[in-house]
Amino acid sequence: MSSEQPQAEAAPSKPKLPILIGMVAVGLAVGGGTGAALLGPMVAKKMGKTTPIVAAAHADSGAEGAEGEHGEAAAGGEHGGAEGKEAGAAASVLLLENLVLNPAGSGGSRFLLLSVAIEAGKATALEQFKARDAELRDIILTALGTKTVDELTDISKREIFKTELQAAVDGRFGKQTVKRLYFPQFVVQ
Template identity: 30%
Template sequence: MAEKEKDEHETEEGKKKSGNMLLIIIIGVLALILIIGGIVAFLMMGNHDAEAEAGHAKTEVAADSHSAEAEHSGEGSGGTPMGGEVMTEVGLMFPLDGFTVNLLSESGRRYLKCEINLEMGGEELSPELEEKKPIFRDIIIRILSSKSLEEISTVKGKEKLKEQIVNELNLRLKDGKVKNIYFTDFVVQ
């Protein structure tokens, strides 16, 4: 009978040890999941920093384009007329639908989402733009998807992109010219 009690006692100790081992394994797996989650969260926050930088660059582009318009309109070195107000003459706008394209990259995981407004040279251009809208969308999609993140992440890169789009669109217009384009939304993911 003493042997029977001894065997039961050893069996209970074995069950406790395996229970403790299982608890340790579960805690280890949970710790590993938390670590991986932290790394993923850190990487995701890094993308938000890049978006914030892109937003900051977008603001700089808008400010640069406004100062360039002031210079072109002959407002002088101060950029303000006598009344102290900043005058920027912007032509009629022709909005295009949003664009979402994959950027040129090795991994193919970067994409650009943007909205573009075309500044027309005159009202007579509007019917031609409406008629050729699918052609212009195709041209813009091809241009945007041929760019890498590095090419469009700087202010200078965005300006080159704008110039390239304006030049390509103007090659296909008869009734007037596109003066400028404006990115009303520009997000790189």
């Protein structure tokens, strides 16, 4: 009988290899995501790669003031090149995020979630857009709220929507205040 007890105690437990692999995978995913979210923008900034919307956000926050990070004037540094002109043009984009509306004829059971980026055509237009934000959002929601789900899901009509929105905004804010419109987010649910 004494020989039976040591065998029962000596039986090794099975290693939890799938659990260990899962924990390592989750750790790598969390670490990679955190690194991309925190270090990615810093690396992109050092490489000089920013999107117009990010550049507009930095210009709005006034983080760099009249001079850039390296003491260069916003008009293009000491060389007066195209980089400064691109940065000035990029600062003229306003992003309106998370606009939600019910399409015509949907009875409230469907919705459109969109973001609209508006590139200003005039120097003073961006300040007007910011000062009259609610009015600008209302123009967009009113114009797209007349469209049905079928129209909104037809990708070929997106350029027509942009033209209509540009005409509506120009009609309220003055001619040529909008240079271009973009839909960074356009989801019909």
